[in-house]
Amino acid sequence: MSHALPDCLPEALRQRCRLLNDRDLAAGGDYVLLWAHHALRDHDNPALDAALHLGVALDRPVLVYQGLGGGHRFDADRHHAFILQGAHDYQRALAARGIRHHTNVPGLTPGAGLADLLPRAAALVCEDFPAPPFPRWTRRWAERCDVLCLAVDAACIVPMAATGTRFDRAFAYREAMQARFQAELDAGPAPPPAARPWKPGTDGPTGGLDWDGFDLATALAHCAIDHTVPPVADTPGGSASGYARWAEFRGEGLRRYHQLRNDAAVEPPLGVSRMSPYLHYGMVSPWRLAREAREQGGPGAKKFIDELWVWRELAWQWCWHTPDVEAESALPGWARETLAEHAADPRPDYTDESLHRGRSGERLWDLAQRSLLRHGELHNNLRMTWGKALVGWSHDAGEAMRRLRDLNHRFALDGNDPASYGGLWWCLGLFDRPFTPAQPVLGTLRGRSIRGHERRLDVARYAARVGRASRSLPRVAVLGAGLAGAAAAQALVDQGYAVQVVDKSRGSGGRLSTRRSEVGPFDHGAQFLRAHDLRFQAQVARWLQAGLLQSWTPRAVNGEALKGALVAVPGMSELVKPLLDGADLQLGRAVTRLQREGGIWRLLDAEGATLAEAEQLIVTAPAPQAEALLGGAAPSLAGRLREARYAPCWASMVEIEGEAEVDLLRERGPIAWATADASRPGRPDGGRWLIHATPAWSRKRLESPAEDVGEALASALSEALQRPARLVAAHRWRYALVEQPLGVDFLAERELGLRVAGDHCLGGRLEAAWLSGCAAAGDLMREVALPTQVEGTG
Template sequence: MPPRGQSDPTMLGCEFVLYWMHHAVRGHENPSLDVAICFARMLGLPLLVYHAVCEQYPYASDRHHTFILQGARDVQRELADRGISYVFHLQRCGTRGSHLRDLVRRSAILISDEMPVEPITGWTQRLVTMCETPILSVDSSCVVPVPLVKRAYTRAFEYRDATRRLYAQRVTAEYHDQPSDCAMFEGELPFETIDLQRADLAQLTAACQIDHSVAPVADTPGGTRAGYARWEAFKKKGLRSYARRRNDAADHSGVSRLSAYFHFGMISPLRVAREATEFAAEKFLDELLIWRELAFHFCFHMGEKVDTLDGIPDWARETLFQHAGDRRTEHHSWETLSRGVTGDALWDDCQQSLLKHGELHNNVRMTWGKAFLKWTQSPERALQMAIDLNHRYALDGRDPSSYGGLLWCFGQFDRPFEPEQPVLGTVRPRELDEHAQRINLEKFRSVVHRPIVARPPSVAIVGAGIAGLIAARTLADHGLQVRLFDKSRGVGGRLATRRTTEGLRFDHGAQYFTARDNRFLRYVRSWVDDGVVAPFSGRIVHLRAGEVLGEKSDTPRYVARPTMNVLAKHLADQLDVRFETTVSELQRVGTARWRLIDAQQQSLGEFDRVICNCPPPQSAPLLAGHSDLSKRIQTIKMNPCWAVMMHRSNRSESLDFDGAFVDSSPLSWICRDSSKPGRQVDSGECWVLHASAAWSIEHLEDDPNNVSEALIEAFAKATGEAAGKLQYVAAHRWRYAIPVDVLEESCLWDSTEGLGACGDWCGGPRVEGAFLSGMAVAGQLLREVTIDRPAFHAGEELFADQ
């Protein structure tokens, strides 16, 4: 498209021509690269190819990061062979900065790959406002570039007719790369470029603040070499039968599975189209050129509308709004949908294909996408959910073709269908139960639930606190065999609830939690949707000697309902947990497995990997002699905390707050526990008192009765009100309650020994910190077994003759 910006590209002081590579990640048949070479030659300036991956793109995860890094590794090698200057920057801890902006300001002109969807459109527009450098976007994704078609088409036959001549001219045309005869930039850069040929991609990804719960896909590695290997295999054994087999989602080799490589431009659509023409593969070409490029042109002309219902036709929007109030027979939260546990067999298999393998056959994707309208509270929410789950898990997510497929589910590129139906109105229906009858569901399930790697490891997790639970669930959702062991009678660790014979309940451990990180916040919102969690809107104050010093209600707080350990039980659902089992020792078995030994010196089984989710004084001895991790863990000191639970006979009329941080007292926190959502009592009120760390250390071995007496007296002094008649009192000692110093790392992992550790003493001393730590250690394990590791092929060739 035309350059954007105001300055003359021949202006003095410009150091180079900059090519920002992001969606044409290849060193051949790349129009963006060739345009950059031509400008460098014309302006007499050196060329610099800049490729970067940041942490802020939507749905950034280990899966997307790894695929991009693998592609970058290939293009780095390819451009080096051509003598082209290529630099790669990965945003991570210690290397963050506005490097693209700064490079653009130093350049005579910026050449960018055209990608007509967010975040690229937004980033490009910000560069226009921040820099005077001209910006030129080049379409390297389409055989018919988007500037050649002057409007958006919404029907495939109309687009086919309008572009017939253009395709006839361009599909078979040979592509000739520009010679790399311009100078190459060798000056200073504001960052250290990464040599990806020697880099450990798993370690690089671990250093990024992204979603570590979505694993890389061993079966679909990124890069030009892997992309063309798949294309060559498909040409040999799948292309000729494509028209006959393409609609069978149970036929894993019936389609090319190239969409992720096209999305990032790791293979050339120009080459693929040219070679497919030699096979007279008309139906494949129709999908590649007409349907795929129709979506690109549509997104180019529609802009930001494609992320909303403004991206569908008026008739579809009107009919969906007219039926927005129709009764939904089911409602599913984001978490239920994302994990594929709705209870509908076909839909769940579709979602688990996305979750485990980053792909979903287009024929079932259409049925998968239609279901959101009936399972969410509004058409807007349905589209939002479809976009989220597709873009988060699919390797081709955020592609214009993805938008095309999703918007089709809501009526785009289609026509009204009569008669009207509940919820859908006149939008074309695709019922799950009807589709399930048309597909070989057993065969489809074998494709979906194939292992994510050739040899999936078995995993033991010692400790069923929040970190251990989310680690276990993340691994289990990816198909790994996981078993948890906990010495207690229930899950949750300090996310605990005391139940009494009188029917009282006290949250005597974690009192509430906050959510600051989006990786955790999306789960919290889903738990609220499911009724597992509720906002705690009680009045929280700062208290000293009966005087309220200030309000402490600036941070949203949440509690599980009706008790805190309900959240732990929710996370533990369907996990294999062995309770009242103390793991006292790890024994090495051979060179790659571990045997767990209990307190009675009995074997608890053998496992390939072991993760410790215990307090540091318990994790360190388990790992001692096996891994240097134990030395790091030994440096962590945990403070104790005495907790007192009391039920007052009468409700207080003078204490007009629900919780308080207490100063100058043996207490650090007090809370009217019965004021939390779902915890009302028939009479009186329940209070939980937490002692300060200093007082708990001083009185660590005191008799619980004496502790209760002392802290109840401190309650009276802190509030200015005597506790009065108490119907229930008990004290509980948390020996390892709060970490004094938290490790900077979100978890610890020893890839050589296959041992890891996680908990709230890694990354952050809160429920949120524990959750993210468990997610991080699961990510460490998943990266280790998937990145550049053999995939599972069930003893079959990828493309079998049929």
């Protein structure tokens, strides 16, 4: 690119910058715009310094933009909470220097994104962050930008560009960059110029987040993110919290770091610093940490600096020089070859779901995964053993890379960092060498056995650490074992909550129930599911990988296709059963009254016996049933439930003689939907057909005898198929189809410890029920983990 960096940037800062487009610095616009996402501090921040220098040259103020609207694949309450806590610290620090900070949170701040601010910008400064998806996002904004666009390395003490070439071994990087590191550390970031004030008559942007009285828990509820991964109560975001943790560690912890750093059972602040989340989001300065460690001196400080600089920045420069850090081609050639050579070796076969929930059956591995799941962190030395096991349990390098990435990035507060990729891909040979002789599965990859790690670790002590909650967890009762209730139960159980689930039916599943009969099983409720929402798609992917779901393409009249349909095997209820694993499940127990006394909910049956009691209650029964139960305890919430409207549906299970020419009928007289059960994957052969009647027909016959209704529908099917049909059973779904949902994820009266979820909240799809259950559980977990206000969280 022929254009040069602006002359107004000091030389030391220029070495950290690169142009992203061919625009020159020119007067115009109302402000210099800094897009901040991983350098959320007002000090030792080259990206902020570059924006300030440009502001001086153009005589423009600086506006710092921070947004959560990019649709990151691992968006969750945990990450959003940490980022927003840090954003509030950042905003206050910038305000003290006369710099405006503008935060955008979709759902809370409509029309306040980067695209809305860019037209008024005189220049755009971006952070140079080489982990996906940020390189792609940065390129996209540079292409859309009509003014100079600059990327700045604000994370590494030695600028990534200074390496010139990619280093693949730590010793080589250390030797080549030692002098540059010392020089950079001695100099530190130069003091930036003062911010230019906003000129009279120039309005700043509107529509950003209003921090006055900001309630973080409520804000997160409005975000369309993964609510099953809750905030970590004892790891709040922000520079103040980060430096407070550093201050606790810097004394005895830093002095003994070289001795205790590999012991995952050691209690903080000894062992490891736990600074990686704050370094990941740039809430603390690596220059400050390195300088203070060097000042303290000693072997512990020396080892800490080596980890902070060599191993962390080795991974950063590797990512910066690697076009696609998630492609198998990014791994060393010898590692790819040895894994391919041993691809056919026998190995354990674990499902993604069992790994996700920390239920492999390997005690130490499961404890490590639970540390990620519940605490958002994994001890670095144990991460190596955890990761090596995943490689050995995966079928090939691609599956291993996906599992390492997804399990770490989704749960770890320091996930999706360049250093994360360095550590994870080390398990696949990155920054390493071959070890001979070759062993099964791993080939010449360095081995690291779970048994060996167990022998050098006090596993019981580590288990106590992992099992200890940072807040006292309330007991939770869930009324309803359908998909919404099961989704809520799984999210809570995985985070260590004691959960009781009560349902009046003999089996779990609700509309996913499977009816047994003398001629075979019938899925007499929901026939299939589709996944539209990205969050539900992730759950569906785990079900598919576990073999619980398969595609279904029935033969229909006139060749009409049913696209994207998935059915559970061997029955639809199979989806719900694993979700309820770990909960105290009581089936066939009808709750007729809910009682709230002394902060405790009691679920009572018709005889007044207590079926369950808990501090928190999630009700997932159909809206009319929930309304009847809650009318006394929560009348205002019960009133909202009356707004939901349902249509009934009669279901008829029949057996036909002979073979029909189609597998699917729609809209034939009283028949809304009829399918041949044998056409569905995993079902036994036979002439079983399931009929769902139209809402209008069902409503007229809502109180008719089941046998009469079933026979009428069987006769209609017989006529349509030209085959004799025999009634096996009929079932009335009084609340089958949600015609008018409430349009909210869930309902809550938090002061009562009450939440209501289900398809009546978001709509009749199975996906909507799952999302609603997850949202209700997430709201409960946020209330436990977070203070009411973001104020003071730092």
